[in-house]
Amino acid sequence: MTQNKKNTIEVRGITITVLHSQENDFISLTDIAKTKENDSRAADVIKNWIRTRSTLEFIGTWEQLYNPDFKVVEFDHFKMNAGLPSFVLSPGKWIEKTNAIGFIVKKGKYGGTYAHKDIALEFCSAINPTFKLFVIKEFQRLKEEEQKQLGWSAKRELAKINYRIHTDAIKENLIPKHLSKKQISYVYANEADILNMALFGKTAKQWRDENPDKKGNIRDDANASQLICLANLENLNAVFINDGLPQKRTIGKAQSNRH
Incomplete structure (x- = not known):
């Protein structure tokens, strides 16, 4: 298993973790969610976001573009149920059922939900569009430092x-x-x-x-x-x-x- 490299960016007083895994960058949705709710509610914020039809269409399309092993049939099943009051979805369940690669869920004290930078920025748009601009700026600065x-x-x-x-x-x-x-x-x-x-x-x-x-x-x-x-x-x-x-x-x- 490839070891994930960890880095952080500071965005308006909030520390956001960035993982580098399999040549891709994954940004902590758990940290971003803190701009909307406290730590204990971050998981709920992410679940509420991922269960919407617009989010499912976005992340499903992303997976079809970049993941040849993505299970489209399971994706269609989730999409049909999106919007129903009884429909519940978490990043972990999404990964398990569809073989998705756009999310990483880590357990433990320093765990949380991470998403590929494309998906993480979409999450920012739903949570706080202004905050998204600051995330982009700091993420670009981080990549410039890494290149140096x-x-x-x-x-x-x-x-x-x-x-x-x-x-x-x-x-x-x-x-x-x-x-x-x-x-x-x-x-x-x-x-x-x-x-x-x-x-x-x-x-x-x-x-x-x-x-x-x-x-x-x-x-x-x-x-x-x-x-x-x-x-x-x-x-x-x-x-x-x-x-x-x-x-x-x-x-x-x-x-x-x-x-």
Whole structure:
């Protein structure tokens, strides 16, 4: 089972949970319902909304568009009974009977009802159209932040891959077989700090001394542009090492590449 990633947005004083599951975003209807009723009545608000004909037509059409396993016969049965005083429906029952994928129902203290963003925004329209605009704004801001983080993560992975190329070049060309583990680690650190000095203007140890409360290392603290530059420097230095270029000339070439 794919683990759901959880995030939150703040909308007019209300914290709304957003789940990322199976490459889709699901927004908490339970949290949105708090704008209309208190926590204890949120489930009733959702049930009253989902049992209406207009809602059923919307979510049924959505499922037919995106869910090849949706049970249309069961959907038609619900739609025929919509509006009758005796008709009762919950998101859980909707999922169970129709094999719907547009909702997620989570149990427990931090549970609740979540809906795909398309459906959640439709729910907002029924609850509070003005509030919907604020939800859209904050949700878009969240996605922009996630894209920035995704870009940084990809560039950090690129730097890690190139770091392996860099260390392989060091291992094959700079480390004599008779060195101890401690001496070998010094060779690796020395070559890494050449690049740290060229890019950041300080060694890894100097960064740690200046930032005792930060987790990770000097490279984890780099921005996306610095990571791109670092990946290029690692590639260049690996080439210099394989070509037998003296370290003094390597430093000069790395610094010129920085500028």
